[in-house]
Amino acid sequence: MPFEKLLAHRTRHMSRSAIREILKVASQPGMISLAGGVPTPASFPLDLIGDLSGLVIQKYADRAFQYDLTEGFMPLRQALAAHLSGRDIHVPGETILITSGSQGVLDAAGKILISPGDTVGVESPTYLGALQAFSPYEPHYTPIPCDKEGVIPEALAPLLAKGRMKFIYLVPTFQNPSGRTLPLARRRAIAALIERYDTLLIEDDPYCDLRYEGHALPPIKSLAPDHVVYVSTLSKVFAPGLRIGYCVAPEPIRNWLVLVKQGVDLHTSTFNQALATEYLEGGHLQRHLPRLLDLYRPKQQAMLEALRRHLPAGFEWSRPEGGMFVWVEGPEGTNMADIYQAAVRRQVAFVPGHFFFPQSGEGLNTMRLNFTMPGTVEIDHAIHILGDILRDHRDRSIRVRGKRRAGECVPC
């Protein structure tokens, strides 16, 4: 039957994610993948999860396997309230909403807030999963000007002053894809701006616990609590396969999020929420986190060191104090989509940066590199190969430009 004619208007704007295809390529045997945003399997506390499974069955019995509140498993919400107080977010457990990954909050927020044509302010580049969550609701994206420290408050102010944005979406700490972290002064400035212009901020904070050096910064939620939907997850510090995200939202927004979540999945897995409860309440996160940081810190250092050693002149990269990504910017004219093709032929995968820009044609000279999945030796080897390819590409590009100057017409 002719299915195309059945599709909703919004569906006609959706397209198969090119990143999905890249991640498929990246998972081929023999490939060194700097592509995914994936924790290393060595980080999963398997024995502990086995013990916790037994404990959960003993402690909660049938309750861990029954239908539960859409809002979330109450013991987990209470455990998260204690956890969040360490981030300067002081709320009772009843106000925390558990979702199926933080992706679940982003979808629900899009659904309750975005009418077709509404404007959403985003960093440029921004987290692709957020665009995938919001785009089915047909927003228009306004890129917020950023520099190497993230959003520039002075550039945000006039955008908010126009009063046309439904909300803004930011990843202030160890951003995906750029790895950038918004300094405290900018957090304060943005908090003041969203209060002044009565603007809602969705603050996505999945990586804050993965800090390898430096000092923690307060989330914007703690600076402007009534104007922020704070979103986080246990995917990076427990196990992503359990799909436990959560959010703290102003009450009216939370009530709508709950209503919408009920229609989407009724509630998040009770068993997995109970496992997460015991992980937090038993002090296991506190004990496991230093091991996780010890696992990732050398990988991050290996990547920064390899970039310094192997990348040709003219390339710059972020030096994040945590998270999972380093962001590389090449000289104007570098086409990372071409580099990607060449890299895959030599068994190295990464994500060309242009995918993360809400407007097409931007970020062609950028790439996102993940350092949590590969080992340190693989990282050095992969960056060495990338360096060779970039150097080769630069040399050929100079030759082409040389010819072009001689009068030939080359399509852009």
Place this chain on the structure above:
Amino acid sequence: MPFEKLLAHRTRHMSRSAIREILKVASQPGMISLAGGVPTPASFPLDLIGDLSGLVIQKYADRAFQYDLTEGFMPLRQALAAHLSGRDIHVPGETILITSGSQGVLDAAGKILISPGDTVGVESPTYLGALQAFSPYEPHYTPIPCDKEGVIPEALAPLLAKGRMKFIYLVPTFQNPSGRTLPLARRRAIAALIERYDTLLIEDDPYCDLRYEGHALPPIKSLAPDHVVYVSTLSKVFAPGLRIGYCVAPEPIRNWLVLVKQGVDLHTSTFNQALATEYLEGGHLQRHLPRLLDLYRPKQQAMLEALRRHLPAGFEWSRPEGGMFVWVEGPEGTNMADIYQAAVRRQVAFVPGHFFFPQSGEGLNTMRLNFTMPGTVEIDHAIHILGDILRDHRDRSIRVRGKRRAGECVPC
């Protein structure tokens, strides 16, 4: 801040589910609940889940806790393919999509198919969760005429002939809320109709394994495979708290469902999918199901017997061969919302049937009774109380009608 002005157009049509409030009342201590559609906790194989957790960690290790394909955990899809062949649905595992409960399919289907104002054909009454999944996408519902055997093909034909329906949504077996099952001849007729009029059917089949007597009927999917999105779940035969649903859809539809699901939750819990794999592959469902049926059959019989003994003349009810619900219809003028209030005062909860009708004002004289949660003694006690209240209500209603005939004006 004034959050109301931020809401999307679609959100202004949503309202807090009254059933949620009823289920809260139903869970109060001392209440006998015939309200929820909830498996009895005694049906959960807790010891087995403990064993399977250990097995999953040993067999799949980190893979059970890592990000996974949006389409689902491949071993589960393969196990479900074998399971579905027992329902006359013969498809390779690759074509099965795993979702976070069957609710996840309904939301995704609504998202890819429904533009505001599109028409969706539904039974009247129908499953409320489907309306909650579809309604945010702002459809118009067309009720399909039904009788005690479900949808009437002769009434469906002219509706399909108009060609205005995006899809129809049916629960052909042990329907929620009515408990009705569509006979084989009607399944064949509906299969022929959707093929003739090239109409998409979403066939929701959560209860088919819960058959206490009679013979299994083939799903419509097996009769018109290219025109049906078949939806089912492990919630009723394993544990609802694990949130494992699945669907088999024509390929173009499946591709869109996957794309949409990626934006909603990336994928369903890998650990729970691995548990479900071992539950199916180890033959545990086959061994557990007879026990489940032995648990529910006496409850269903107790309810039918209690209705026969305690309900006053003029009331009729369905006699399903399986599932979780019995549907009661009172004489014209019975207001089950009033009965509900009186029942709750006497510690008995049920769901007034009008909630399940897509158009308001219908089904005021109906109620849905669940028999899987309470014990047989509780069932008899609760129906006894309901019988008393209904008899009392009928007597008062006759007195009022008597007075009314004498000339007094009573508002309707």
